[in-house]
Amino acid sequence: MASFPSPVLLPKYLPINLNYPNLALITSIDPSLNSPPIYYVHDFLTINECDKLIQAGLEGGFHPSPVVGDSPLPDPTIPATLRAKPKISSARTSTTIYLDRADVPTLVSKVTNLTGVGPSQCELPQVAQYLPDQKYDSHYDAFDTTTPNGVAFCQNGGQRICTVLVYLNDVEVGGRTSFPMAFWREDLRGEDNMLNGGQGGGDGRGVSVRPRKGGAVVFFPSHNTYNAMGKELGLVLDPLALHRAEEAVDVKYVSQVWIRAGEYNGVPSRRLSTPI
Numbered sequence: 566m567a568s569f570p571s572p573v574l575l576p577k578y579l580p581i582n583l584n585y586p587n588l589a590l591i592t593s594i595d596p597s598l599n600s601p602p603i604y605y606v607h608d609f610l611t612i613n614e615c616d617k618l619i620q621a622g623l624e625g626g627f628h629p630s631p632v633v634g635d636s637p638l639p640d641p642t643i644p645a646t647l648r649a650k651p652k653i654s655s656a657r658t659s660t661t662i663y664l665d666r667a668d669v670p671t672l673v674s675k676v677t678n679l680t681g682v683g684p685s686q687c688e689l690p691q692v693a694q695y696l697p698d699q700k701y702d703s704h705y706d707a708f709d710t711t712t713p714n715g716v717a718f719c720q721n722g723g724q725r726i727c728t729v730l731v732y733l734n735d736v737e738v739g740g741r742t743s744f745p746m747a748f749w750r751e752d753l754r755g756e757d758n759m760l761n762g763g764q765g766g767g768d769g770r771g772v773s774v775r776p777r778k779g780g781a782v783v784f785f786p787s788h789n790t791y792n793a794m795g796k797e798l799g800l801v802l803d804p805l806a807l808h809r810a811e812e813a814v815d816v817k818y819v820s821q822v823w824i825r826a827g828e829y830n831g832v833p834s835r836r837l838s839t840p841i
């Protein structure tokens with residue numbers, strides 16, 4: 566009888582550092598529920614680091630946040646790399662600035678310690694602002710590589726394999742990050758815990774996280790696939806990682822760092838006079 570490699574040797578998701586301080590899995594591991602894994606890190610950034618990132622955004626000037634969705638009719642005469650242009654969409658109404666990795670060394674080193682990747686795999690760290698009513702509709706952070714546009718986006722850095730989303734302020738009302746396909750971990754369900762803001766985690770599918778200053782949500786927009794012999798078949802977008810930023814009521818600030826499978830090169834919106 567053929568023996569198959571143990572699943573432990575075949576990581577489905579990016580193997581992040583599970584010993585990172587304050588890291589907790591917030592989703593269920595019950596195999597019958599098939600929840601995507603989502604982690605939360607309390608106090609990932611300090612209050613001071615959060616305030617400085619917000620300040621950098623406010624001073625630098627926010628611009629409309631782009632999306633990287635598919636273009637229905639890609640022009641085949643244009644090289645794929647040039648077609649991969651992020652565009653503005655009513656699905657994402659926040660504003661954003663892109664920072665240079667060298668200007669936010671603490672954030673980058675925390676992200677690389679947490680995720681185990683090198684700094685060059687981190688996209689440019691962003692600061693995004695959501696004013697009341699601004700949102701980011703349901704989306705996958707990963708690219709759909711069955712489409713020409715998805716393939717084009719992968720040419721700089723490959724697939725997105727992990728998202729680190731850091732909340733830069735406390736948000737009492739609105740602006741939650743919701744994962745409709747995820748299930749709360751059994752012992753977090755229905756509790757008055759700080760993640761669900763006291764509204765109860767619910768007992769069915771659907772996890773929503775209330776922004777708490779300095780807290781970070783970590784999840785996996787794509788995962789590895791293998792054949793029956795354990796040979797790697799590549800990364801695929803995980804439909805279970807669907808999520809959205811609910812409409813803001815209170816103003817909300819976040820910093821996103823998207824992790825790529827390879828080396829990513831980007832141009833920051835501005836350089837900071839003093840690194841954070």
Ligand SMILES: O=C(O)CCC(=O)C(=O)O
Pocket residue numbers: 701706730740741742743808809810811819821
């Ligand atoms: O702001 C949020 O809560 C989620 C943001 C998000 O999903 C993204 O920027 O990709």
Ligand SMILES: [Fe+2]
Pocket residue numbers: 704705706808
């Ligand atoms: Fe996202």
